[in-house]
Structures are given as structure tokens and as C-alpha cells.
Amino acid sequence: xxxxxxxxxxxxxxxxxVRNNLVVSNESKYIxxxxxxxxxxxxxxxxxxxxxxxxxxxxxxxxxxxxxxxxxISLLKGARLEVLDESEYSKGSEIKIxxxxxxxxxxxxxxxxxxxxxxxxxxxxxxxxxxNCVFKDFNFTNGSKQMTNETIISLAHEHxxxxxxxxxxxxxxxxxxxxxxxxxxxxxxxxxxxxxxSRGNAAVTFNGKISVDENCSNTVSNxxxxxxxxxxxxxxxxxxKLEINNDDVVCSHGAASGKPDENVLxxxxxxxxxxxxxxxxxxxxxxxxxxxxxxxxxxxxxAKQFISQNA
Amino acid sequence: MLEIKKLSVSVEKNKIxxxxxxxxxxxxxxxxxxxxxxxxxxxxxxxxxxxxxxxxSGQALFNGKDLFELDPSExxxxxxxxxxxxxxxxxxxxxxxxxxxxxxxxxxxxxxDPIDAAEFLKILKEKSNRLNIxxxxxxxxxxxxxxxxxxxxxxxxxxxxLNPSLxxxxxxxxxxxxxxxxxxxEAVNQLRSSDRSFIIITHYLRLLEYIEPDYVHVFQDGKIxxxxxxxxxxxxxxxxxxx
Numbered sequence: 001x002x003x004x005x006x007x008x009x010x011x012x013x014x015x016x017x018v019r020n021n022l023v024v025s026n027e028s029k030y031i032x033x034x035x036x037x038x039x040x041x042x043x044x045x046x047x048x049x050x051x052x053x054x055x056x057x058x059x060x061x062x063x064x065x066x067x068x069x070x071x072x073i074s075l076l077k078g079a080r081l082e083v084l085d086e087s088e089y090s091k092g093s094e095i096k097i098x099x100x101x102x103x104x105x106x107x108x109x110x111x112x113x114x115x116x117x118x119x120x121x122x123x124x125x126x127x128x129x130x131x132n133c134v135f136k137d138f139n140f141t142n143g144s145k146q147m148t149n150e151t152i153i154s155l156a157h158e159h160x161x162x163x164x165x166x167x168x169x170x171x172x173x174x175x176x177x178x179x180x181x182x183x184x185x186x187x188x189x190x191x192x193x194x195x196x197x198s199r200g201n202a203a204v205t206f207n208g209k210i211s212v213d214e215n216c217s218n219t220v221s222n223x224x225x226x227x228x229x230x231x232x233x234x235x236x237x238x239x240x241k242l243e244i245n246n247d248d249v250v251c252s253h254g255a256a257s258g259k260p261d262e263n264v265l266x267x268x269x270x271x272x273x274x275x276x277x278x279x280x281x282x283x284x285x286x287x288x289x290x291x292x293x294x295x296x297x298x299x300x301x302x303a304k305q306f307i308s309q310n311a
Numbered sequence: 312m313l314e315i316k317k318l319s320v321s322v323e324k325n326k327i328x329x330x331x332x333x334x335x336x337x338x339x340x341x342x343x344x345x346x347x348x349x350x351x352x353x354x355x356x357x358x359x360x361x362x363x364x365x366x367x368s369g370q371a372l373f374n375g376k377d378l379f380e381l382d383p384s385e386x387x388x389x390x391x392x393x394x395x396x397x398x399x400x401x402x403x404x405x406x407x408x409x410x411x412x413x414x415x416x417x418x419x420x421x422x423x424d425p426i427d428a429a430e431f432l433k434i435l436k437e438k439s440n441r442l443n444i445x446x447x448x449x450x451x452x453x454x455x456x457x458x459x460x461x462x463x464x465x466x467x468x469x470x471x472x473l474n475p476s477l478x479x480x481x482x483x484x485x486x487x488x489x490x491x492x493x494x495x496x497e498a499v500n501q502l503r504s505s506d507r508s509f510i511i512i513t514h515y516l517r518l519l520e521y522i523e524p525d526y527v528h529v530f531q532d533g534k535i536x537x538x539x540x541x542x543x544x545x546x547x548x549x550x551x552x553x554x
Contacts (some may be wrong), residue, residue, distance in 0.1 A: 264401060270384075271469065272420065275382070275384070284404060285453075287403065
């Protein structure tokens, strides 16, 4: 068992999970971070205190073994946190995040994971948003042999806002994605988009459920899911569900999947681009529409690069 | 430069081109006119390699190479360019990035290094100015939300970038207002040279007033029924195809 409990000292914080221990670098008066490892499971507690300046955490899982990680995130009133995880999880992973956003806090989560194709990876995130909170949740993955993504959002108080975007580029994988948005309080906003590219006998499923309680007037909730199927053997199954129990809401959902438009591919090849590269550009375009939802320039560049490398 | 011999083409088992013969020499400008459904766009897409068009018989030799042995990208790299009647939208890909990619594909084929970013920007500005294209357009997605005129100008801009030896313009004048037609035509005229040939497909005389053809051919039922010089276009404009 190893235990770390230290104050970290700047707004940029590096948390590394390495071979024999956990390293939390940098001290700050704005963040309390502790890590406890027990029976192969790592428990990480992150508490961000109120600050005018956002704290940025770079999470790096460098250990060459299956990683079982439980993260508790607490953003105190007005706190701002940005988390970036670009880990490859070379032997697979199971990550559970439980985040609690207090009034006026802001959380940005960027997961750009290029997984080892032969591994199994599971990701579960439960997030509770208080009044005037914003959670921007961007997930980019190339998929793995077996992959599960499950996110449950509770918009628990007025004017809470969730912006979620999932991008999956799969290759010979089974990838199950679930996104549940629970509008529990009035005047909350959710805007979710999911895009999947399925190829090489891959199967992608997206279950997107929005529920709006009776008392939730002035709710705005949009959900769109799209799948691009690159070959005959691959599948995309999009299942949007809406449960609306209040008439004073603006809600929309859309789902569409299909093969690439041959007219577009011909247009690209007629300019000298090979069929293979034309398909790559097509995928980049299909996914690229969502990149522009990321208003953080640095993260937008990383997302572009991820898509370019994995398309 | 291009020699089409006894070409027959069908789309979904409907015969569109019927034993077509057409020879285009280096530096020549050929206009193809004809009523709707006469096969004008079919010849354009067949030469460019659109898989929806089936070559039933015949041959097309492009600089001595059998065009139908090449895939669409190889035809482009060999110097054939089709300016689309309905340019395709490509959401998610910026126009600047797209133009740079297609330019670099051709540069690679010619054994050159990818273009330097500053040099690309310089050329982009210069070529865009010639067509009165605002630089802002290049940060938008390819043809997405472009007006009809912007799309057609973007086709001519791509042509300018790729430096082809055979240009097929499929109703480039449709959707262009008077000023845009003039600017586009001027840009095309600047690209005319003794080693670049054009096939200009159009319904109307007005484009040919700007880009003067060496030959005019009238298509009907997948065949050339009449050929002549520019006077033939004037005759069609006055009398129509019915006579």
C-alpha cells in the first residue's frame, strides 16, 4: 500500500501513475490531492478550492499493468478544473469517476485515449451539477477490443449546464456507450453529441437517454448521434430515448448512420487523392464538425491531431 | 492530347453516350452544347472516372495513356481536371486545408516536397485575389454554405492550383452572376496556354463570349450531331437546338 497526501503548488498539476507508485507533482493552495493504493486499486481524491484561475490536471497512466482507478472529484463553490487524460492504458483499464460540482463551478474533462486494440477498457462517470455549474465533457477514443463508456449526469439545480461530445473511431472492436442525462431541476441545459466511425468488423452501440422531471420547466436539451459505417461487416446501433414529463421544454434528438457518400469520395479522388486517403479525409470531416465545439484552442488542436492520427 | 474513339457509356443500363468520337488537340478549346439529357455531363464524368458511369465500349487516350485503365486519382495526377457542375460539400474540412492537401498530392507525384506554409498562403492570396475570393472563405468548410457563385469560383481556384493539362468545365457558368462570370472567365483565359486544353460544357452563349472556343460541338442523344466554330454557338443561341 502506498499513500500520498500533499498540497500541490501551481495551477498546472501532473498526476502520474507509474510502475511502483503514484506521483502528484506541484503544490498549490488551490487544490488538495491525495492518492491511496490498495489491493491493486488506486483511489484518487481531488478537491479544487475556489479560485479565479483554473487548475489544470494532466493525468498520465504510465504503469504497464491493468489500471483500476477510482477518482473522487469535488469542485468547491466557484472552482474551475480542467483535466486532460491522454493515457493509452496499455494493459487495459477500469476507471470510475464520481464528480460533485458545487455552485458556480466549472469542469472541463478531455479524454483522448488511444487504447491498445487488444485490451479491455471500462469507464464510468457519475457527475452531479449544482446551480450555475458547467461541465464540458469531451471523449475521443480509437476503441479497444472491448470497451464500455457510461456517463450519468444529474442536473440537480437551476441553470446547470452540460455539454458532452463523444467521438469513437473503432477498428475491430465492441464499443458500448451509454449517456444518461437527468434533468432534475428547472432551467438547466444539456447539449450532447456522439459520433462513431465503425470499421474492421466493429460494433458500436450508443444509448442516449434524456429524462426531464415534471418540475423542470425551461429545460433545454439536445442530443444528436451519428454513425459512419466504413465496411459491410461493421455496425452502428444508435438508440436515443427521451422521457419528457414537462411541456415547457425545448428538447430535440436526432440519430443517423450510414456509409460514406460515394459522391464525396469521387470528388476527392478526382483531385488526385487516393481512395484510402479520401476515406481518411471523409472521416476527418465527419468528426471534424464536432471539434469546433471545443472552445479551448489548445484542446481543440489536440482533438484535431487525435482524429488526424486515428482516422 | 485526348482521343475518344467509339465511346459508349451507360448509367444503370440506360445508354447515354453512343459511339462517340472526339479528338482534342493541345491548347484547343472545345465547347460542348446540347439540350438537357443529351450526354454532356456524362462525357465529363466518364472521363474523370465517376464509378456511376459504365464504359460499355470504346477508348479514350489521354496523352497516349488509356484513360479507362486509370482510377480517378491517377487521372487527376496525369493532368485531367473536372470542374463540377454541382461541387460537393465537405463539412468538417476547412477549404484552406483541403486546397493544401490536393496541392501536396500533386507535388508529391511530381517529386516535389510539400509546400511550405508561408509559400502556400502567398499563392492562396494571389490566386484568390484573381477570382475575387475573400480569404475568409478558406477558413470555412469546403463548399459548405457557399453560394452557387462561390462554389464555382472554388472549382476554378482548384484548377488553378493543380495546373492540369486538360480541363473539363461542366456548366461552370450556371449559378454565376454577371460579375462572377466575367471574373471566372478572365481567370480561365489567363490559364489558357498552348499545352492546356479545355472542354467547356454549357447551355449558353454568354460563357463562350468570354472564353472563345476553337470548336463547338452539339450533342444530341449521346452523339455529336454538328460541329463548327464559334458561329455555331451563335446559331444555337438564335435558333435553339430544334432546327
